Amino acid sequence: MLEGRLVRLRALERSDVERAYTWVNDREVTQYLLLRYPMSRTQEEKYLAEAAEQGNGYADTRLAIDTKDGLHIGMCGLHHGSAEDRHASLGIMVGDKSYWSNGYGSDAVMTLLRFAFEEMNLNKVELGVFDFNERAIACYQKCGFIEEGRRREHYFQYGRYWDIIDMSVLRREYEALQQNQAAAAR
Numbered sequence: 297m298l299e300g301r302l303v304r305l306r307a308l309e310r311s312d313v314e315r316a317y318t319w320v321n322d323r324e325v326t327q328y329l330l331l332r333y334p335m336s337r338t339q340e341e342k343y344l345a346e347a348a349e350q351g352n353g354y355a356d357t358r359l360a361i362d363t364k365d366g367l368h369i370g371m372c373g374l375h376h377g378s379a380e381d382r383h384a385s386l387g388i389m390v391g392d393k394s395y396w397s398n399g400y401g402s403d404a405v406m407t408l409l410r411f412a413f414e415e416m417n418l419n420k421v422e423l424g425v426f427d428f429n430e431r432a433i434a435c436y437q438k439c440g441f442i443e444e445g446r447r448r449e450h451y452f453q454y455g456r457y458w459d460i461i462d463m464s465v466l467r468r469e470y471e472a473l474q475q476n477q478a479a480a481a482r
């Protein structure tokens with residue numbers, strides 16, 4: 297388990313299927329994700345079974361986000377890990393909308409970054425975010441991510457194209473953020 301301030305990140309289980317199936321078919325959630333087509337329960341069961349059986353590792357780490365009370369509110373992970381270049385891509389979905397904008401997402405991201413830099417020895421964590429996803433961008437900026445560039449008109453949704461913003465945080469930037477936060481708390 298990875299302990300955050302508000303959340304606990306744990307391995308995914310097959311028994312997570314009901315909540316996960318609801319979230320990946322909730323348009324209010326999936327409009328922010330690369331999830332265009334409705335997902336069957338069978339697909340979700342297969343995804344969770346694979347995650348549970350393969351386990352987590354450098355190439356792919358897939359985790360559930362639980363509150364400290366043990367309520368499953370979302371999923372996150374580090375994907376496409378490169379051992380040579382020491383970077384990976386972060387993905388996150390707080391599927392339970394009642395938890396949005398209450399600090400749970402940024403706590404999950406910071407917990408994942410701590411694991412990425414202090415345990416997996418990564419040097420860089422990157423992600424892509426739709427330009428209209430202002431909540432996610434604010435969350436990532438709080439966690440030290442900066443914009444690297446834009447994939448212009450990369451995703452078609454709601455009858456038009458949207459840019460994807462590429463963001464990343466380097467290990468030294470994460471460490472500086474940690475030091476600044478510790479100094480501010482003193």
Ligand SMILES: CC(C)(COP(=O)(O)OP(=O)(O)OC[C@H]1O[C@@H](n2cnc3c(N)ncnc32)[C@H](O)[C@@H]1OP(=O)(O)O)[C@@H](O)C(=O)NCCC(=O)NCCS
Pocket residue numbers: 325328329388389390391395396397398399400401402403424425426429430431432434435
């Ligand atoms: C993106 C996501 C992980 C963020 O988690 P969260 O718990 O909602 O976010 P946090 O509360 O930690 O941080 C969000 C910040 O954005 C702010 N915010 C919310 N709506 C905003 C808006 N429309 N514009 C600007 N800032 C906004 C919040 O006030 C908060 O900042 P604060 O802590 O300084 O007040 C979560 O909302 C989510 O999973 N959304 C659906 C799926 C998704 O977008 N995934 C990411 C795909 S790249």
